[in-house]
Structure formats: C-alpha cells, structure tokens
Amino acid sequence: MPSGPLSIRPVTTKRDTKQFIEIAYTLNSGDPHWVPPLRDEVASTISPKKNGWFSHAEAQYFLAERDGKPVGRISAHIDFLALEMPADRGFGPGTGFWGLFDAQDENTAKALINAAEDWLRGKGMTKALGPVSLSIWEEPGLLVKGHDHSPTVLMGHHPAHYQAWIEAAGYKEAKKLITYDLRVDTGFPPLINRIVAAGEKNSRIHIRKVNKSKFAEEAAIILAILNDAWADNWGFVPLTQPEIDDVGKKLKPLVFEDLIMIAELDGEPVAFMVTLPDLNEAVKPLKGSLLPFGWAKLLWWLHKPRARTMRVPLMGVVKRLQASRLASQLAFMMIEYIRRAAVADYGATRGEIGWVLDDNQGMNAIADAIESKINREYIIYQKPL
The missing domain is CATH 3.40.630.30 (Gcn5-related N-acetyltransferase (GNAT))
Structure with a gap:
C-alpha cells in the first residue's frame, strides 16, 4: 500500500x-x-x-x-x-x-x-x-x-x-475510437470479390503501389489526400511538414511498396491506403532496449518482415468522392490487393484496421462488408476547466 x-x-x-x-x-x-x-x-x-x-x-x-x-x-x-x-x-x-x-x-x-x-x-x-x-x-x-x-x-x-x-x-x-480485427488468409466474401473484379474492368481506375525511391513525392500525394479526406472529421488537425518529415524518418523502414496503395481515377490520385507490418511483434521481446543484440534482431526483421498481423492506420478518399459507390470500390480494391501481398509475401494471417471514429459510417460499413469485428475500443475523455 x-x-x-x-x-x-x-x-x-x-x-x-x-x-x-x-x-x-x-x-x-x-x-x-x-x-x-x-x-x-x-x-x-x-x-x-x-x-x-x-x-x-x-x-x-x-x-x-x-x-x-x-x-x-x-x-x-x-x-x-x-x-x-x-x-x-x-x-x-x-x-x-x-x-x-x-x-x-x-x-x-x-x-x-x-x-x-x-x-x-x-x-x-x-x-x-x-x-x-x-x-x-x-x-x-x-x-x-x-x-x-x-x-x-x-x-x-x-x-x-x-x-x-x-x-x-x-x-x-x-x-x-475503435479498431477492427479480421482474418486475411482466407479471402473476402464473394460480393467483395465481384466489386474488385468490376473495378479491374474499369479503364478509369488504376491502383498502384507506392514507389519508395520517390518517397517524398509519394508522401506529398498521400498527405494531400489525407488532409482533404479527413478535414471534416472529429478531432482533425492537419499534419504539418515538420511532422511529415519526422514521421517519414521513423516509418520509412516500415514502408514496403506492396503494402501501400494509391488509387488513381482518370490519372488523378484520389485515394490511398497505408498498411504497416506489426512492428510490435519484433519490438515486444526487446523489452524497450536495442542492447546488446536487439538492434541486430530488429534490423533482420525489418529487412524482410514475417508478420502475423498487418495494421491499416490510415486510408482516405478525396472529399468529392466520399459517400459514392466508387469510393467503396476503390477501398475494396486497395484492401484486396494489399491482403494478397500481406499473405503471400509476409505470412500475415490477420489484419487490424484503425483507429476509426465509432460514428464513421463509411469506414464502419467497409469493415462490416469484409466481415471484420471490433477488437479494441479507446475513449478520449473531456472535462470543462
């Protein structure tokens, strides 16, 4: 006591x-x-x-x-x-x-x-x-x-x-705020597969991987979509260039081209999805320190991660397309392409999407459609001073 x-x-x-x-x-x-x-x-x-x-x-x-x-x-x-x-x-x-x-x-x-x-x-x-x-x-x-x-x-x-x-x-x-858990090694429901297949026949749509050799340019594209897509969300604060620079330095080792997608419509970037291998799987055994040999273990893992879990921390569609069928189609296409890569190249079996505002109807509908379940909830509290 x-x-x-x-x-x-x-x-x-x-x-x-x-x-x-x-x-x-x-x-x-x-x-x-x-x-x-x-x-x-x-x-x-x-x-x-x-x-x-x-x-x-x-x-x-x-x-x-x-x-x-x-x-x-x-x-x-x-x-x-x-x-x-x-x-x-x-x-x-x-x-x-x-x-x-x-x-x-x-x-x-x-x-x-x-x-x-x-x-x-x-x-x-x-x-x-x-x-x-x-x-x-x-x-x-x-x-x-x-x-x-x-x-x-x-x-x-x-x-x-x-x-x-x-x-x-x-x-x-x-x-x-909520996060969603889903199996990724068993594929998605037939309806989602049909939506993806239809998108692949649409000549206006192009889903591409990011190019890590053009890291700054790709980050700028994603930032522009993010700041437009999230502008009306509860709690939104625009990311600034100093933040982008620092986050870029920290996350660049976790950037794998086949896990981050940009969707283009008529050649214009209109949506993105960022997926990260779950670094916590490698960090947890290190107990907070890279010494004496933790740094070598982490570098080896980062060279080619074998991660059971993938996290989707960010995705967005430009405001003018939100609430449209096309927005959902682009989201499902990016999710499916990344799912395939995560399973085939990284050994992933589960994904986690979030965080998501609990009243974000668009994201919640997408999560429901791919049969994901809420696994974690967070509360931001407030009090008048």
Missing part, C-alpha cells in the same frame, strides 16, 4: 526526463500484453528538438513521487493548430490536452490529472481532453476494451482500472 506524502513536480532536468520515461516500464511490467516501446523512440517523441509536432505545440511533463521514488507521470500540452479548429469538431479555442499517463494508485492519478489541469488553466485553456499522447496522430484515447491482447504498432495499451480513475476525476466520454 502507498505510504509517505505524495508530491507532484514538473520535469526540468535530464535525470527527471529519464525517470519520466522509465516509470512507464516499472508500472506496466506486470502486464503480459503491454509492449515496452524502445526507450530511444520515447525520448524522441517527448523531445521538442526531435518531434515535428512541437513546431505547433508545447508541453509540460510532471512526475509523481512518494518516498523519493517515482510513482506516476503525466503530460499537459497545447496544440496551437487544434485551437484553430472548429469547436463542433471536438477541439477549437480553449482546448488543452493531457496524456502519457501512468499512475501507481488512484490518489496519484488524481493528483497528476489535477497538476495537468492547473497547468492548462494557467495557459488560458477552458477544456481538457485526455489521454492524448501527444498528438492526435500518435496514441489518442484510453483503452477500455481489448486488454486481453497486445496492441499493434503505434497503438496504446493501458490498465483496465485507469478508466474508473479518470471518470472519478470528473471526465466524460468525448469520442470513442
């Missing part, structure tokens, strides 16, 4: 930063489904010098200590682009965030959330959303369903009891 007085203090030194990173490994070590992230990756994420998100954001980190030992952590942060978004889409003026949340007990959790709220109030914020770690494009939401299996690459995982602690602190659901 906790003993001694609890103190909450801001992270100000390199030693503080190391403790901020390390406490997550301590508190989650007993969870067999938690995937310890590489410590260097965590350090880069929280560093203003190494994460392009900080070009339009600021953050303060806090440590909770008891008897001189860390027992929890939290970030409080403001995304200045989120402040410019329409309020009816989730963010907007006065919206602050907290995330990177871990706590040993409920009292610690309450004190950490209070510290984050106080910091946000001091910056003039009138509403707090969390957990969002750090960007909405990174690990948003608290896991509330799916604790019985490990997350895929770039998805969060949290103890089940955090939900009650956060709700006891006065937070209500702002939005639910």
Whole structure:
C-alpha cells in the first residue's frame, strides 16, 4: 500500500526526463500484453528538438513521487493548430490536452490529472481532453476494451482500472475510437470479390503501389489526400511538414511498396491506403532496449518482415468522392490487393484496421462488408476547466 506524502513536480532536468520515461516500464511490467516501446523512440517523441509536432505545440511533463521514488507521470500540452479548429469538431479555442499517463494508485492519478489541469488553466485553456499522447496522430484515447491482447504498432495499451480513475476525476466520454480485427488468409466474401473484379474492368481506375525511391513525392500525394479526406472529421488537425518529415524518418523502414496503395481515377490520385507490418511483434521481446543484440534482431526483421498481423492506420478518399459507390470500390480494391501481398509475401494471417471514429459510417460499413469485428475500443475523455 502507498505510504509517505505524495508530491507532484514538473520535469526540468535530464535525470527527471529519464525517470519520466522509465516509470512507464516499472508500472506496466506486470502486464503480459503491454509492449515496452524502445526507450530511444520515447525520448524522441517527448523531445521538442526531435518531434515535428512541437513546431505547433508545447508541453509540460510532471512526475509523481512518494518516498523519493517515482510513482506516476503525466503530460499537459497545447496544440496551437487544434485551437484553430472548429469547436463542433471536438477541439477549437480553449482546448488543452493531457496524456502519457501512468499512475501507481488512484490518489496519484488524481493528483497528476489535477497538476495537468492547473497547468492548462494557467495557459488560458477552458477544456481538457485526455489521454492524448501527444498528438492526435500518435496514441489518442484510453483503452477500455481489448486488454486481453497486445496492441499493434503505434497503438496504446493501458490498465483496465485507469478508466474508473479518470471518470472519478470528473471526465466524460468525448469520442470513442475503435479498431477492427479480421482474418486475411482466407479471402473476402464473394460480393467483395465481384466489386474488385468490376473495378479491374474499369479503364478509369488504376491502383498502384507506392514507389519508395520517390518517397517524398509519394508522401506529398498521400498527405494531400489525407488532409482533404479527413478535414471534416472529429478531432482533425492537419499534419504539418515538420511532422511529415519526422514521421517519414521513423516509418520509412516500415514502408514496403506492396503494402501501400494509391488509387488513381482518370490519372488523378484520389485515394490511398497505408498498411504497416506489426512492428510490435519484433519490438515486444526487446523489452524497450536495442542492447546488446536487439538492434541486430530488429534490423533482420525489418529487412524482410514475417508478420502475423498487418495494421491499416490510415486510408482516405478525396472529399468529392466520399459517400459514392466508387469510393467503396476503390477501398475494396486497395484492401484486396494489399491482403494478397500481406499473405503471400509476409505470412500475415490477420489484419487490424484503425483507429476509426465509432460514428464513421463509411469506414464502419467497409469493415462490416469484409466481415471484420471490433477488437479494441479507446475513449478520449473531456472535462470543462
């Protein structure tokens, strides 16, 4: 049981930063489904010098200590682009965030959330959303369903009891995010196969792989479609070039040409689908460190992944085609082509699609059509300050 007085203090030194990173490994070590992230990756994420998100954001980190030992952590942060978004889409003026949340007990959790709220109030914020770690494009939401299996690459995982602690602190659901699980080694229903076959006969449609030798150009095409396709979504914040540059450096080793598709209509790029081999399968055994031989194991895996699971983190169709039959057809064609490659070239047996907003009717309909099932749910909470 906790003993001694609890103190909450801001992270100000390199030693503080190391403790901020390390406490997550301590508190989650007993969870067999938690995937310890590489410590260097965590350090880069929280560093203003190494994460392009900080070009339009600021953050303060806090440590909770008891008897001189860390027992929890939290970030409080403001995304200045989120402040410019329409309020009816989730963010907007006065919206602050907290995330990177871990706590040993409920009292610690309450004190950490209070510290984050106080910091946000001091910056003039009138509403707090969390957990969002750090960007909405990174690990948003608290896991509330799916604790019985490990997350895929770039998805969060949290103890089940955090939900009650956060709700006891006065937070209500702002939005639910879901992921879908599906078998990919058995093929899709006949209806989907007919839709794909019909698309292949349409001379206006061309589905192509990305060209990794033109990485920057292909990324620019995908970014343009993404920012158009997602502009009206709840929680949308446009990705900026510094973010794209940093994400590109991190994800380029996971980019395999036959797993990322761009759909063209009359020669114009109008849709895309990004699929990543589940890096967590290779990272989990490393326990957060590339030493002494983890780096060699990871490089070998990245050279030619054999991944049981593939994750689809992003897909989009330009706004003018959304809600049309053509949009669904393009999506099914890209999904099927990537499914074939994932099974034949990487040994995949399952896929995970998401996250998806739970009220995104178009994506939910596509997921239902290919007979996928919800396997994980995340909640982003909100509270007036």
